[in-house]
Amino acid sequence: MRVAVVQTQWVDDHEEGLRNAYQAIEDVCGGGDIDLVCFPEFLLGPPWYMPGQDGLKGRTDTPIPGPVVDGFQSLARELRTHILLGSLVEDLQDGMYRNTSLLIGRQGAIVGRAVKAHAFGNEMVVCRQADSLGVLTTEFGRIGIAVCSDFWMPEVIRLLALAGARTIFVPGGTLGQNQPLMVNALRTAAYLNDVNIVYASSVGVVRGKRGDRLVEIHFAGTSLVARPAGVIAQAGSDKPETLVVDIDEPAPGDGRRWQQLRRPAAYRTLLTPYVGADRDLAAELRDSLTSGDGPDRSRPVPAPSAHEGTRP
């Protein structure tokens, strides 16, 4: 499978962002040999529910199906390629939203979707989460999609791998402060589960207020492709870029050797919450949004920072 991983730059004008996405697809697919083009989470730009982005409501969110998706479907049909819309803020038309990843096939049809299952930040308040995790059967074999923060549950990549996915796409966004550990965590997940991981991230800065505090969110790109043995391609951290990578299904390696030693009946603890989880974070976030005060941390942060993240 020849994959193009598009690292997008967030721009103020979402129409420009859309044009940039179309252009990236046309540029990379010119040779006619790209099987799948993978975009990051929020390829149209920041969601309206990020700090200070209220003005984007109704602009970077979209109904599915709808005109935005139609455009990508036409492009996929024209260029005979798959397009993985890393994610769109799906407007459910009832006041709620979903963070939805769509896979469009070569014929232009939507052939798969994944909804983020582990809401992050304000998504805890305004988004509905997936109620299941599953793999998609494609001409490339079984694939998985873990939408951004879903990756941070080791259970998710494990479940997708056990269900037969040999390549897992992670449309996400790399926070600047997490960049080194993010790369290594992706690499580790590929190794432990014996899968390829295709990670697409945007670059850019989002500025806004959370409560009474100004915040800046820096997205550091670093889109990459990792095989079980390591990272085979990686983008830079500060500008748009497209990686073109040939990936084959990994031969059985260490991860599958250990998977054969699994003792599923012994893992029931995984079905219980973290023993330290004793707060309703969604309720706290909801309260902070309605009260106008910023949320807080119950312990002081040793070194206050001007940077804030929205996702791990």
Next chain:
Amino acid sequence: MTIFLAQHARRADAEATATAVLDDLDSRVTGEASFVVLPENVFTTGDGDPALPRRLRERCLDRLTALARNRGTYVLTGSWPEERPDGGLMQVARLLDPAGSVCARVERPVLPDGTTGTGDDFPVVETPFGHVGVLLGPDFWLVEPPRAQCLAGAELLLVAGSLDGTQQAAQRAAVWGIATLNTVAVAFAGSLGERCGGGSAMAMPEGFVAEAGTEEGVVEAPWDAARIRHLREPDLRFQQTLWFGLWARRTELYTDLTAQVS
């Protein structure tokens, strides 16, 4: 508070290896120690060795017990093969407390190819230095056992392990990756031998604190459970995000992890 990780090459036989390892620990481990961690197959090669002779086993355990008492430290003894009543072999690792008592014991079968098997029990021990999970052999490289221990509160994983995979650079990096993905500290002691590439290391979620690489020796690393506790505390301003993977789980989605895979 300091963690000491032992990484030693095998000598001509188990007796010589044991002497070298134990003498080195006696000379290097200080009273600052909170944990001393030895690797899987610490005195043997792991290539289908027979059980460690009883007298040697007792002598090793006596010296490690004395180390625990004299330095006031917890000691994960590493593992060695012992014979089961039915004649089979098992790898056994013990966690000794500062009084020299066994406060956790992990047994894993020795598989027909001489490697260590996996198990059903993943102990987490409360200590004055934080909650620690004890892992032996390949359980560490499975996603589920370290995860289960962290969900149960383990802030530090003590691993008697081996870097014995076919993709050792990736395996080495995974010591840190497992720390990141579980927001936990990992004290990994790795065997050093023909098939085992060392890799003893102390990893925090943000990176390696100390690494032995492939060199013989005893690695020292600082330890403070407060850092892990801080990282695990939700920060709804999202300056810190590593808490998320523990707090935002949706357990109803994970049932297939406990089902037998066809």
